[in-house]
Amino acid sequence: MNLLHTIKERRSTLSFKSEKIELSTLKEIFTYGSYAPTHYMTEAWRIKLYQGDGKEQLIRAIIESYQRSGMLPSGNSEKAMRSRASIADFLFTIPHHALIYYEIPNDPIRNEEEYSSVAAFIQNSQLAAWEYGVGMLWTITPYMHDEQFIERIGLDHEKHKIAAVLQIGYPDKTTRDKGRTPVDQWIEVIE
Ligand SMILES: Cc1cc2nc3c(=O)[nH]c(=O)nc-3n(C[C@H](O)[C@H](O)[C@H](O)COP(=O)(O)O)c2cc1C
Numbered sequence: 001m002n003l004l005h006t007i008k009e010r011r012s013t014l015s016f017k018s019e020k021i022e023l024s025t026l027k028e029i030f031t032y033g034s035y036a037p038t039h040y041m042t043e044a045w046r047i048k049l050y051q052g053d054g055k056e057q058l059i060r061a062i063i064e065s066y067q068r069s070g071m072l073p074s075g076n077s078e079k080a081m082r083s084r085a086s087i088a089d090f091l092f093t094i095p096h097h098a099l100i101y102y103e104i105p106n107d108p109i110r111n112e113e114e115y116s117s118v119a120a121f122i123q124n125s126q127l128a129a130w131e132y133g134v135g136m137l138w139t140i141t142p143y144m145h146d147e148q149f150i151e152r153i154g155l156d157h158e159k160h161k162i163a164a165v166l167q168i169g170y171p172d173k174t175t176r177d178k179g180r181t182p183v184d185q186w187i188e189v190i191e
Contacts, residue, residue, distance in 0.1 A: 003127070006127050006130050006131055007127065009130065010126060010127055010130040011135075011171075011174065011175035011176075011177060012135075012136070012137050012138065012175055013135025013136060013137050013167070013169070013171045013175060014137060014173070014175055015171070015172040015173045016093065016094055016095055016135065016167070016168075016169030016170060016171065016172055017095075017169060017170040017171070017172045018093065018095065018169075019095065019169070019170055020051060020052070020095050020096070020169075021095065021096060021134055021168065021169065021170065025132055025134070026049065026096065026098075026134075026168070028128075028132070029125055029128045029129045029132060029134060030047060030098075030125055032124055032125065032127075032128030033045070033121045033122065033124040033125030033128060034121060034124075035124060036117055036118075036120035036121040036123075036124045037117060037120055038117045039113045039117065040113075042114065042117070044102035044103065044114040044117055044118055045100060045102060045117070045118045045121040045163075046100070046101050046102060046103075047098050047099070047100055047101075048098070048099040048101070048153065048154075049096060049097075049098050049099075050096065050097040050098075050099070051095060051096045051097075055091070055092060055094075055097060057153070058091075058097055058099070058153065059088050059091045059092060060088075061143075061149055061152040061153055062087075062091065062141075062143050062149070063084050063087065063088055064148075064149075064152070065142070065143035065146045065148065065149040065152075066084075066087070066142075066143065067084070068146065068148065069142055069143075069146065071142065072084055072087060094167045094168070094169060095168065095169035095170075096166075096167075096168040096169060097165055097166070097167060097168070098165070098166040098168055099153070099162060099164075099165050100118060100121070100122060100162070100163045100164045100165070100166060101155060101160050101161060101162045101163060102114050102115070102118050102160070102161055102163060103159060103160060103161075104158075104159060104160065104161045111161075115161070115163060118163045118164075119163065119164075122138055122163070122164055122166065125166070126138065126166075129168070133170065133171075134168065134169070134170060135168070135169060135170065135171035136166050136167065136168050137166065137167040138164050138166060139164060139165050139166070139167060140164055140165075141165060144162040144164075144165065145162075150162065
């Protein structure tokens with residue numbers, strides 16, 4: 001496939017096959033990701049990859065965070081336990097979760113640079129993944145901003161920013177192409 005084709009054909013993957021992806025393949029995909037532009041060559045992206053039994057600690061931390069925020073009920077009523085179990089079961093069906101984070105620089109401009117570069121890393125990775133037949137869903141979720149969650153997964157909330165959590169696996173269904181607005185509508189040419 002060529003790059004221009006992949007840029008248009010890539011879709012966010014909402015439903016995954018249960019099959020795991022080889023670690024070597026994921027490392028190759030993230031290697032392509034790492035060719036993203038990076039000011040001062042800081043290569044700020046860091047990845048915590050959860051798979052197999054490792055998913056348990058992430059999913060437990062997510063459920064606890066949702067309980068703290070009120071998005072999921074606490075307590076031991078049957079209804080509360082069922083709603084927590086249903087979210088956990090869904091998250092377990094996703095073969096890999098890649099938490100993408102970086103070290104927050106003190107200077108806000110440097111922070112914008114690092115965040116932008118990490119976003120470029122994510123999109124490069126998504127495009128490379130598509131070439132390997134691998135699907136991703138780029139997510140930004142409330143728990144990423146929960147200080148206790150950040151500490152719970154072994155990061156320092158004052159030092160680390162979680163940029164995204166990527167859900168990864170072989171696509172089970174194709175996502176509808178929503179198309180894009182012709183760029184003519186967004187461009188203002190000044191000459
Ligand atoms: C920063 C960012 C955060 C996103 N967060 C979510 C998310 O939490 N849940 C979700 O279903 N999709 C999320 N998406 C995916 C978008 O919904 C998706 O890109 C959009 O619908 C266009 O679909 P496509 O990627 O298949 O072209 C996110 C995308 C970006 C760039």
